[in-house]
Amino acid sequence: xxxxxxxxxxDGEKAPASPRADLVTAAVLLAFGLGIVxxxxxxxxxxxxxxxxxxxxxxxPGFHGTMIALLAILLGLRAARRGGWAARGxxxxxxxxxxxxxxxxxxxxxxxxxxxGRVPFWLAxxxxxxxxxxxxxxxxxxxxxxxxxxxxxxxGLGTGIAVMLVFEDLFLLRLP
Amino acid sequence: MLAGGFGHVLGGxxxxxxxxxxxxxxxxxxxxxxxxxxxxxxxxxLTFGMGADKAMLVLVCVxxxxxxxxxxxxxxxxIPGTPASAASTLDGYPLARQGLAGRAMGISTSGSWxxxxxxxxxxxxxxxxxxxxxxxxxxxxxxxxxxxxxxxxGSLSGGDALxxxxxxxxxxxxxxxxxxxxxxYARFAFGNADLAGGLGLLPVLVGVFGVAExxxxxxxxxxxxxxxxIDSVIPRIRxxxxxxxxxxxxxxxxxxxxxxxxxxxxxxxxTSYAAAKRASAEREKFGKGSIEGLMAAETGESACVxxxxxxxxxxxxxxxxxxxxxxxxxxxxxxxxGPMLAIxxxxxxxxxxxxxxxxxxxxxxxxxxxxxxxLWILLxxxxxxxxxxxxxxxxxxxxxxxxxxDIWVMLGAGLVGFILRELRFPMAPLILGIVLGELxxxxxxxxxxxxGGDVTPFFTRPISMGLCALTLAAALWSVPGVxxxxxxxxxxx
Numbered sequence: 286x287x288x289x290x291x292x293x294x295x296d297g298e299k300a301p302a303s304p305r306a307d308l309v310t311a312a313v314l315l316a317f318g319l320g321i322v323x324x325x326x327x328x329x330x331x332x333x334x335x336x337x338x339x340x341x342x343x344x345x346p347g348f349h350g351t352m353i354a355l356l357a358i359l360l361g362l363r364a365a366r367r368g369g370w371a372a373r374g375x376x377x378x379x380x381x382x383x384x385x386x387x388x389x390x391x392x393x394x395x396x397x398x399x400x401x402g403r404v405p406f407w408l409a410x411x412x413x414x415x416x417x418x419x420x421x422x423x424x425x426x427x428x429x430x431x432x433x434x435x436x437x438x439x440x441g442l443g444t445g446i447a448v449m450l451v452f453e454d455l456f457l458l459r460l461p
Numbered sequence: 462m463l464a465g466g467f468g469h470v471l472g473g474x475x476x477x478x479x480x481x482x483x484x485x486x487x488x489x490x491x492x493x494x495x496x497x498x499x500x501x502x503x504x505x506x507l508t509f510g511m512g513a514d515k516a517m518l519v520l521v522c523v524x525x526x527x528x529x530x531x532x533x534x535x536x537x538x539x540i541p542g543t544p545a546s547a548a549s550t551l552d553g554y555p556l557a558r559q560g561l562a563g564r565a566m567g568i569s570t571s572g573s574w575x576x577x578x579x580x581x582x583x584x585x586x587x588x589x590x591x592x593x594x595x596x597x598x599x600x601x602x603x604x605x606x607x608x609x610x611x612x613x614x615g616s617l618s619g620g621d622a623l624x625x626x627x628x629x630x631x632x633x634x635x636x637x638x639x640x641x642x643x644x645x646y647a648r649f650a651f652g653n654a655d656l657a658g659g660l661g662l663l664p665v666l667v668g669v670f671g672v673a674e675x676x677x678x679x680x681x682x683x684x685x686x687x688x689x690x691i692d693s694v695i696p697r698i699r700x701x702x703x704x705x706x707x708x709x710x711x712x713x714x715x716x717x718x719x720x721x722x723x724x725x726x727x728x729x730x731x732t733s734y735a736a737a738k739r740a741s742a743e744r745e746k747f748g749k750g751s752i753e754g755l756m757a758a759e760t761g762e763s764a765c766v767x768x769x770x771x772x773x774x775x776x777x778x779x780x781x782x783x784x785x786x787x788x789x790x791x792x793x794x795x796x797x798x799g800p801m802l803a804i805x806x807x808x809x810x811x812x813x814x815x816x817x818x819x820x821x822x823x824x825x826x827x828x829x830x831x832x833x834x835x836l837w838i839l840l841x842x843x844x845x846x847x848x849x850x851x852x853x854x855x856x857x858x859x860x861x862x863x864x865x866x867d868i869w870v871m872l873g874a875g876l877v878g879f880i881l882r883e884l885r886f887p888m889a890p891l892i893l894g895i896v897l898g899e900l901x902x903x904x905x906x907x908x909x910x911x912x913g914g915d916v917t918p919f920f921t922r923p924i925s926m927g928l929c930a931l932t933l934a935a936a937l938w939s940v941p942g943v944x945x946x947x948x949x950x951x952x953x954x
Contacts, residue, residue: 302883
């Protein structure tokens with residue numbers, strides 16, 4: 286597999302996470318795994334119903350939690366051996382623009398988590414598509430901005446109406 | 462039975478459904494940021510109102526079309542439309558830069574067409590007999606099948622086996638949320654009625670593959686679209702006859718890798734490409750516009766599609782991420798993939814064969830006629846495409862049970878999926894874990910109850926023992942010291 290991976294044009298994108306990031310991840314996963322195990326222990330065992338307790342609801346998630354915790358320890362040890370304690374610098378890495386990510390996440394959460402269900406779906410979708418397109422195209426400069434905004438509004442309206450027609454009227458699905 | 466399968470599938474507007482679904486699949490596959498898994502998940506929503514056979518035809522066509530469509534952008538833009546077509550950029554784009562974009566697309570079309578046909582023939586040949594063999598599998602064996610799926614997907618799907626295993630167990634944990642089957646006890650619900658109902662498979666899949674893709678795509682630097690001069694796209698017979706050995710090898714490799722739980726089309730393409738390079742007489746051309754290299758990658762990834770459906774039909778274990786969604790869609794439509802299919806609906810295997818052949822033919826048709834319109838679609842800026850995709854994700858998450866809670870699940874899964882990707886956790890084991898969670902849960906407990914708490918049947922029954930050995934071998938192979946030891950010995954020999 287190593288030869289295959291070495292030929293990938295995405296080596297840059299697939300650069301491994303930094304040891305420091307792995308160390309922090311391992312700590313979070315260890316807490317997560319132990320949390321699952323602790324919660325699984327607190328579940329009822331239903332010994333009277335099953336006679337053996339072998340159908341206790343906590344057995345399987347407890348097993349998964351244990352495995353996550355053990356593998357997290359291995360990840361942490363590996364990260365520490367690779368210099369995770371000594372390394373300085375950001376925990377998060379990867380190419381890209383954090384501002385763009387925050388904007389996309391914010392708009393997505395606002396749309397799906399707040400607006401949808403409170404206003405008609407076609408309108409919510411039209412507003413979202415317009416806002417998303419307009420916000421991300423704003424940086425392209427003032428030249429032809431009015432035209433781009435008008436196009437964004439048209440795309441938004443078109444999406445809202447098309448989704449309603451296709452899903453609700455053609456495929457008879459309920460929309461939020 | 463095969464003729465019966467075609468007869469059954471071809472009735473009632475099947476050609477029309479195949480035409481539009483394959484077209485949507487090709488467009489989804491061609492657009493960078495939209496994957497085959499996302500396409501099958503989103504289209505599952507549209508098929509709720511359809512009969513099971515029409516729904517499966519639509520989803521199979523989307524799957525086949527999307528895997529093929531990825532090569533369009535790989536050749537024309539040097540950007541793989543789906544992860545599966547990453548290997549096609551290596552020789553596809555250099556060919557396009559030499560003014561041979563049309564020829565490259567012709568090679569891609571013929572390789573992909575032959576690959577799917579080869580894989581489908583393997584499915585028709587082996588799935589029925591393997592299905593009958595799988596009838597011998599009891600709870601103990603099915604537990605190991607699920608474990609093997611997680612381990613093999615974790616070991617091979619993302620490069621970092623440790624992270625692959627963690628992703629797999631996170632997926633298995635997600636599957637335990639909600640009421641369990643023995644006592645109807647709501648696990649990890651914390652008194653919340655929605656959580657007690659469990660985390661829906663489709664909202665989680667749409668989140669991990671849809672929302673996370675949108676975020677990844679919007680975060681990255683802007684992609685500059687470049688158009689290319691297109692020459693004739695008609696596949697040349699000589700390209701096929703000259704590389705028939707490569708086509709057969711890649712078809713066999715692609716189908717085999719497809720049949721391995723959770724590996725998928727990208728690994729099939731890379732492995733086929735590497736094998737072709739090793740065996741080639743013109744090795745120096747690879748990476749500079751090799752027809753053989755492009756043919757190998759395309760044949761391998763497309764043969765993987767029917768290969769990935771083989772374990773779905775026979776074991777209820779998906780061979781790839783899109784196949785996992787296809788399996789979920791089968792369950793939603795009341796079809797029960799797995800060992801019992803050989804008894805309850807043996808004809809269904811041949812219907813799937815017919816669907817794959819129809820999808821393959823339609824794909825070939827579009828490969829010849831749909832070049833320029835696709836080029837225009839490829840030039841749509843992501844700032845205008847991604848919000849529309851996000852809207853479709855929201856509809857897809859909501860439509861199955863009409864709960865707003867599922868939209869929150871989609872958002873949560875999308876954010877967690879995005880973070881895990883950024884931390885270089887592979888997604889295939891996560892999805893496999895979610896899909897196989899119930900299988901593992903039920904069979905582990907059922908096995909323990911049947912044996913009165915004795916764990917030895919898990920290790921001593923013949924098939925169980927073999928599956929356990931395979932699982933342990935796959936896990937050990939991912940330990941760097943062990944695989945290194947084997948490589949050194951082989952080198953010494």
